[in-house]
Amino acid sequence: GLANRKRFQADLAHELRRAERTGRSGALMLLDIDHFKLINDTAGHAAGDEVIVQVAGVLRRLSRGEDIVARLSGDEFALAFAGMGAEQAMDKAHEILERIAALKPMFGGRIMSISASVGVVLFPEHGSEPVELLAKADTALYAAKDAGRNRAHLYSEADHARELMDSQLTWKERVQRALEEDLFELVYQPIAPAAGGPPSRFEVLVRMRTPDGKRYGPGAFIPTAEQFGLIRQVDRVIVAKALARLAELQRAGLDVAFSINLSGLSVGDAAMLDFIRSEIAAAGVDQRRIVFEITETAACENLAAALDFIRAVRQLGCRVSLDDFGVGFSSFSYLRNLRVDNIKIDGSFIREIHRSREDQLFVKAIVDVAAGMQIQTTAEYVESAEALAVVRSLGVDYVQGYYVGKPKPSLQGLQPRPAP
Incomplete structure (x- = not known):
């Protein structure tokens, strides 16, 4: 199975230290399934569970042996890729979104359309600590949702200034x-x-x-x-x-x-x-x-x-x-x-x-x-x-x-x- 939040943070911390020693960059992504609650409410929790399983399968297949893949909670996933810059990271994020959109699982005689939103941050450019990177990836994820969902968004300082206060107060x-x-x-x-x-x-x-x-x-x-x-x-x-x-x-x-x-x-x-x-x-x-x-x-x-x-x-x-x-x-x-x-x-x-x-x-x-x-x-x-x-x-x-x-x-x- 996929790692949980605590294990992901520990693995990510290890990768960040290694990146600091070697000078190798990388990317962290947070992914949410769009309208997941609606899937549960309309098609049932069994359908929601199946969507989770299929999305997890996509993430595993698109990851390399050294990559870190985790399910943090509910319909939220995280991925960490070593040796990856901004352009490669966004290409990978778009590939993930395309594969998820192509799933088309069937429940109750009807085909479900699935999409996801992805927030992307880079290390060490955007941070060198797991908590900091996860927070910024979360900000990027919500920017992707605000822009209409079914898309990937690369973190910027402008996102941070706009989202920080709302997130903290929430x-x-x-x-x-x-x-x-x-x-x-x-x-x-x-x-x-x-x-x-x-x-x-x-x-x-x-x-x-x-x-x-x-x-x-x-x-x-x-x-x-x-x-x-x-x-x-x-x-x-x-x-x-x-x-x-x-x-x-x-x-x-x-x-x-x-x-x-x-x-x-x-x-x-x-x-x-x-x-x-x-x-x-x-x-x-x-x-x-x-x-x-x-x-x-x-x-x-x-x-x-x-x-x-x-x-x-x-x-x-x-x-x-x-x-x-x-x-x-x-x-x-x-x-x-x-x-x-x-x-x-x-x-x-x-x-x-x-x-x-x-x-x-x-x-x-x-x-x-x-x-x-x-x-x-x-x-x-x-x-x-x-x-x-x-x-x-x-x-x-x-x-x-x-x-x-x-x-x-x-x-x-x-x-x-x-x-x-």
Whole structure:
């Protein structure tokens, strides 16, 4: 099948770093099926599903082995092409649109006409970060729709100036509504011992529902929540829901710990610490089963606040994990100051580790330094048996990724605690 949003962003980040090293350009495309809701409403969801399958088939057939193809949500697809300039990208986009228009599936005795709209951005010309490129591709996609659909549009700064405010305000309203109407949901991804055995911890991830039933991952709404000062409220909702669920599992005698992500703004907020203390007390959870994850970038941007936060939550009995470790330029020097319990090695060093000697050397260095400081390590984005075997051989303590388990709303593999 096609990659999902999280995997696509990780693969895209890897390609962007490679492009930066080699000087190779590329193109990112977002594609939406035109009037997809109308297809579902008039021909039924089975017809809509078949359209999705056929469009996905077109995208797979028109992609090369090194290209990245993903279904981000519903009828939205993304493609990343390496070694492609503006002219080639637009030619490819038009070829995709022509192939989609030629599909003509039949449902209920009638032939359906299908079209799509495509937004195109170039890297590094239009950006070098996945979130930035996806946002600009989304702007280009809406410009294509505004121009009449069934067309491709190459991003320009003029598009950005026109669409930016509308887009931001729309997402701000969605986040505010989700806070007001309790539309944030938690899913759980297992973290298992690298040596084998059932999951010992689950990372708590958030999804935002909209009234029309769509669900969005954090990459879609967290940047807006941060920009408009809503992220602290979102973090509080996540913490409260996670601790309530953890308390239920604890009362059921299940042996589980939760890793809860916090934004950089919450880490620097003294009121968040008070909130965490009160929620832990109210839920009655064992603090040793709570791990707070903060990103290396957030910690390094405000080191003093991060140190205060880490010290305070560890005094509560909770643990702290440093997420996305290795992306900063001074990772090892900061690690001396940050008294964390675990570091999560950034997935960009893990996904292709079974093929990359450089990644293996870097991860081994992290593991050795962490072990010397009595800090445990977790490898993110373990997607294959080959990658698992390599990180296990390098001495990584824990593993997380689709090979270990996908994020799910239910928890599986839990073991009752032994009787005292």
